[in-house]
Amino acid sequence: MSETVTVQAPANIAVIKYWGARDLQHAVPANPSISMTLSSCVSTTSVRIRDAGADEILLGDGGVLRPAEGSFRDRIAAHLQTLRDCLGRHERFVVATRNSFPAAAGMASSASGFAALTVAVSEALGLRLDTERLSELARLSGSGSAARSVMGGWVEWPAASSGERFAAMQLASAEHWTLCDVIAIVQQAPKDVSSLDGHRRAATSPHFERRLTVLPARLAGVRQAIAHRDLAALGEILEQDAIELHLVAMSSRPPIYYWAPATLAVMQTVRNLRVAGRPAFYTMDAGANVHVLCAPADEDAVAQALLATPGVVELVRDRTGSGPRRLETSLFDEAIGHG
Ligand code: DP6
Numbered sequence: 637m638s639e640t641v642t643v644q645a646p647a648n649i650a651v652i653k654y655w656g657a658r659d660l661q662h663a664v665p666a667n668p669s670i671s672m673t674l675s676s677c678v679s680t681t682s683v684r685i686r687d688a689g690a691d692e693i694l695l696g697d698g699g700v701l702r703p704a705e706g707s708f709r710d711r712i713a714a715h716l717q718t719l720r721d722c723l724g725r726h727e728r729f730v731v732a733t734r735n736s737f738p739a740a741a742g743m744a745s746s747a748s749g750f751a752a753l754t755v756a757v758s759e760a761l762g763l764r765l766d767t768e769r770l771s772e773l774a775r776l777s778g779s780g781s782a783a784r785s786v787m788g789g790w791v792e793w794p795a796a797s798s799g800e801r802f803a804a805m806q807l808a809s810a811e812h813w814t815l816c817d818v819i820a821i822v823q824q825a826p827k828d829v830s831s832l833d834g835h836r837r838a839a840t841s842p843h844f845e846r847r848l849t850v851l852p853a854r855l856a857g858v859r860q861a862i863a864h865r866d867l868a869a870l871g872e873i874l875e876q877d878a879i880e881l882h883l884v885a886m887s888s889r890p891p892i893y894y895w896a897p898a899t900l901a902v903m904q905t906v907r908n909l910r911v912a913g914r915p916a917f918y919t920m921d922a923g924a925n926v927h928v929l930c931a932p933a934d935e936d937a938v939a940q941a942l943l944a945t946p947g948v949v950e951l952v953r954d955r956t957g958s959g960p961r962r963l964e965t966s967l968f969d970e971a972i973g974h975g
Pocket of ligand 1: 649
């Protein structure tokens with residue numbers, strides 16, 4: 637039996653959002669995006685090569701491994717085939733995967749999940765791929781944001797004019813600038829409309845093209861803010877871009893409303909924090925939950941204010957992290973009743 641490889645990969649939060657695609661099937665984005673890789677919100681994936689048979693995909697759930705089902709299983713199976721095709725390999729795999737995210741937190745796990753799967757499969761095959769190649773492969777899962785989760789710190793994923801090879805690149809390490817991301821969970825149910833549908837509808841919004849024209853200046857501003865660790869400059873731009881993602885979504889045909897009433901309440905709390913001298917800034921992905929970025933020195937005060945906001949049901953505290961890592965323990969060993 638082959639060696640088991642276990643990889644833990646983090647989620648990321650975009651400060652300039654990927655929204656809308658040139659080629660959705662191959663996850664070719666309409667615009668470049670920049671994100672901060674997280675550290676506690678992770679997916680853990682164990683992979684070993686099967687001696688015979690088809691791929692087996694298991695989901696770790698409270699110390700037990702169960703066969704994965706439905707579209708979750710299908711997306712992983714499709715990505716395993718894509719990896720085989722791209723790498724010219726024929727092996728079949730046993731895969732077990734688990735998320736650290738709090739139960740039903742309604743947070744996207746595909747970026748961390750596909751990053752972990754991509755890195756674990758390449759290591760199980762004995763390949764030593766660089767992060768650029770891993771980024772290109774992770775993106776082919778269809779979860780474009782997975783292309784950013786194979787690297788730590790601050791990561792830019794460029795746009796390309798066609799489906800050719802292109803990868804994310806690290807702008808700065810987690811050591812260069814560590815910020816906290818206090819995530820206010822206001823909605824635990826999964827979102828109604830997937831990011832995939834959001835990307836599909838984005839170009840129907842009258843605001844879509846206009847956003848693309850202002851993005852080069854915004855991207856330059858974010859790169860500079862990261863280089864100078866300038867939270868006020870980063871914060872102003874990341875709020876603008878988050879609002880515009882939702883403006884595009886709300887004005888798409890048919891429209892998509894990701895926010896809940898408590899999303900607006902949290903945004904108001906963050907503005908109040910700033911008035912009170914605590915620099916904190918909000919951003920929302922394709923969902924109602926709010927990521928609040930602040931300096932580590934302000935994390936406790938921010939968390940306290942968010943918890944006191946009506947409609948906030950849970951907080952997740954995270955911060956800048958350094959990317960995927962290999963673990964010694966495997967989900968196969970941990971699981972009860974799986975040999
Ligand atoms: C709003 O197509 O990467 O998070 O696979 O569901 O994670 P998932 O979505 P993906 O689109 C991400 C959309 C976004 C913005 C971003 O992360 O850039």
